[in-house]
Amino acid sequence: MRTENARIIDIRKLAENVFGILFEAAMAGEAGPGQFVMVRPHSDSRLLMRPISICDLDSERRLLRLVFRVAGKGTEEFSRARVGDHYSIMGPLGNGFPLEAAAGKSHIALMGGGIGAPPLLNLLRMLRRRADRGDISARISVYLGYRSMEDGLFLKDEFEPLANVVVSTDDGSAGVKGTALDGLSQAGTAPDLIYACGPLPMLSAIRKYASKEGIDAYISLEERMACGVGACLGCMVKTTKEDHHSHVKLSRICTEGPVFLSRDVEI
Amino acid sequence: MNTAVEICGVSFKNPVMDASGTFGSGQEYGAFVDLNRLGAVVTKGVANVPWQGNPTPRVCETPSGMMNAIGLQNPGVEVFLERDLPYLRQFDTNVIVNVCGHSLEEYLDVVDRLAGEKDISFLEINVSCPNVKEGGIAFGTDPGKLEDITRNIKAHAGQPIIVKLSPNVTSISDMARAAEAGGADAISLINTLTAMKIDIYKRRFALANRTGGLSGPAIRPVAVRMVYEASHAVNIPVIGMGGIANGEDAVEFLMAGASAVAVGMYNFHEPTAMLQVIEGIEEFMRKTGTEDVKELIGAV
Ligand SMILES: Cc1cc2nc3c(=O)[nH]c(=O)nc-3n(C[C@H](O)[C@H](O)[C@H](O)COP(=O)(O)OP(=O)(O)OC[C@H]3O[C@@H](n4cnc5c(N)ncnc54)[C@H](O)[C@@H]3O)c2cc1C
Ligand SMILES: Cc1cc2nc3c(=O)[nH]c(=O)nc-3n(C[C@H](O)[C@H](O)[C@H](O)COP(=O)(O)O)c2cc1C
Ligand code: FES
Numbered sequence: 088m089r090t091e092n093a094r095i096i097d098i099r100k101l102a103e104n105v106f107g108i109l110f111e112a113a114m115a116g117e118a119g120p121g122q123f124v125m126v127r128p129h130s131d132s133r134l135l136m137r138p139i140s141i142c143d144l145d146s147e148r149r150l151l152r153l154v155f156r157v158a159g160k161g162t163e164e165f166s167r168a169r170v171g172d173h174y175s176i177m178g179p180l181g182n183g184f185p186l187e188a189a190a191g192k193s194h195i196a197l198m199g200g201g202i203g204a205p206p207l208l209n210l211l212r213m214l215r216r217r218a219d220r221g222d223i224s225a226r227i228s229v230y231l232g233y234r235s236m237e238d239g240l241f242l243k244d245e246f247e248p249l250a251n252v253v254v255s256t257d258d259g260s261a262g263v264k265g266t267a268l269d270g271l272s273q274a275g276t277a278p279d280l281i282y283a284c285g286p287l288p289m290l291s292a293i294r295k296y297a298s299k300e301g302i303d304a305y306i307s308l309e310e311r312m313a314c315g316v317g318a319c320l321g322c323m324v325k326t327t328k329e330d331h332h333s334h335v336k337l338s339r340i341c342t343e344g345p346v347f348l349s350r351d352v353e354i
Numbered sequence: 355m356n357t358a359v360e361i362c363g364v365s366f367k368n369p370v371m372d373a374s375g376t377f378g379s380g381q382e383y384g385a386f387v388d389l390n391r392l393g394a395v396v397t398k399g400v401a402n403v404p405w406q407g408n409p410t411p412r413v414c415e416t417p418s419g420m421m422n423a424i425g426l427q428n429p430g431v432e433v434f435l436e437r438d439l440p441y442l443r444q445f446d447t448n449v450i451v452n453v454c455g456h457s458l459e460e461y462l463d464v465v466d467r468l469a470g471e472k473d474i475s476f477l478e479i480n481v482s483c484p485n486v487k488e489g490g491i492a493f494g495t496d497p498g499k500l501e502d503i504t505r506n507i508k509a510h511a512g513q514p515i516i517v518k519l520s521p522n523v524t525s526i527s528d529m530a531r532a533a534e535a536g537g538a539d540a541i542s543l544i545n546t547l548t549a550m551k552i553d554i555y556k557r558r559f560a561l562a563n564r565t566g567g568l569s570g571p572a573i574r575p576v577a578v579r580m581v582y583e584a585s586h587a588v589n590i591p592v593i594g595m596g597g598i599a600n601g602e603d604a605v606e607f608l609m610a611g612a613s614a615v616a617v618g619m620y621n622f623h624e625p626t627a628m629l630q631v632i633e634g635i636e637e638f639m640r641k642t643g644t645e646d647v648k649e650l651i652g653a654v
Binding site: 088089090127131132134135136177233273310311312313314315317318319320321322323324332333334335336342352 | 375376377382383385386398404405406407410411412413414415417418419420422424427429430433570571619620621622623624625626634
């Protein structure tokens, strides 16, 4: 974990209000899939750093890619950044997607809803690498849910060379009509492991699905954060068992998470 | 150049510490701040048993600041003694334990449990947390109750006590005097200002608790004024806080009458904020030819 003043070497618009920024950052050498960073706005009046998941990494060339949707003033500022600008970033933070969970599985589903898709890209790359080494033998499918064709199917092109991708849209304008979970149901094959990131209703539905099917689902959660390092206790999620750190049934999303085994949290 | 200060006979290598609740138990920021460099480490509020705190969202951003309604979630004094105190003991700094409770009995439970701990320099009694319903704030807004609880806690405490005052009162001077009359060894202020934020598009409160405590640079001028008034009302040392972001801000609090200062929400903006505050004070002293930081205390 560190802070660094990272230089932007690429920024581009991927879809309406969705941007990708590529940073040159030493922390890329330490990060894993599903971890996140805190990016500090330049604005003097917006003092809290913004949590953004790591979308992709090049640990050798020390490149860190973030993909975000403009959701307010901070992300709007980031979207106006230019190549050569620097941002203070802190990370890598939290516990990401556990790759070990893939061992011995036969069908792994990666499920991303909207702006939840980005962290799955690096996860997919890492799973592929393990598959190439023969460490895992599972079939890997990716289910991506978007709002509509018009909103833009960002990152889809980058997932496609790496796995079978099933797209769904809320309005049916592309792929299956419905959510990523509807995409999964239509595909007709049941996974024995899920990794997911997306809006809360989607993650709740996946939690129910995983419990019904008796499989493991690792879901990446969001909450408002102040510190990002486990100090402020702002970002709690209810848990089914007493947490080892808090000694109550609450875990810090920034530290114990953001990825949790779905049956361990109450969402 | 001397940056050391003394509060109630306890020496601090510099007048800078964290504000309770913004620095965890010190361990969380270990990657960024060498605790040996701080005048003191102030812990998150510690209660007699684990507290759940409030529902989320618990934090939100406001112009040049933030609001929080954590609700004093904490794992309780036993976990503090087993896990956090042994960690803090390793460092050459003062340990100040912030104590919270819903009732006098709960405060006394914690104070009694900590009484024999020689590695704790001070207890900071939080009588001013606005986010706990029956909690501290009732003691912190009524001078009579404040004097009573201070006296009761002082009678049990094994360490000198700092009473942490709420700014949500009409006369901070009256509260400062009440704490002194009850036997407080020092006072600290300000805790957060009770505030509210509404998400107009969602027609909802930004925090699940509806109200929260405002902190950060937005509150600094209010805090400076209150530190000035409180330090002129009493003869015990004052620890000042509220929106400190750099060395110059810290010097402002010292000049207003604080003997030491604490950095709160700015740690979230910049994890090394306290180190920058320490260096900033030194730079100010160099620039202005100030030999001893104590010359700055109450300099206006
Ligand atoms: C672990 C984690 C990973 C995330 N990864 C991504 C990602 O990869 N891409 C992406 O587009 N978004 C991601 N988000 C959401 C992102 O943090 C928010 O969209 C962003 O903080 C909004 O900031 P703003 O200044 O534009 O909005 P404003 O509404 O102006 O922000 C005000 C405050 O609210 C906070 N906030 C607002 N929305 C959210 C939210 N949904 N979650 C947490 N805090 C919020 C801000 O951080 C800020 O402190 C992630 C959130 C978390 C917790
Ligand atoms: C997230 C958060 C948690 C806090 N928790 C406590 C606490 O447990 N006990 C306490 O006495 N004050 C607590 N405070 C108040 C701070 O210690 C401090 O008095 C206040 O935030 C003003 O300083 P600042 O503007 O530098 O943050 C908390 C403040 C914040 C922002
Ligand atoms: S954001 Fe502070 S504890 Fe998670």
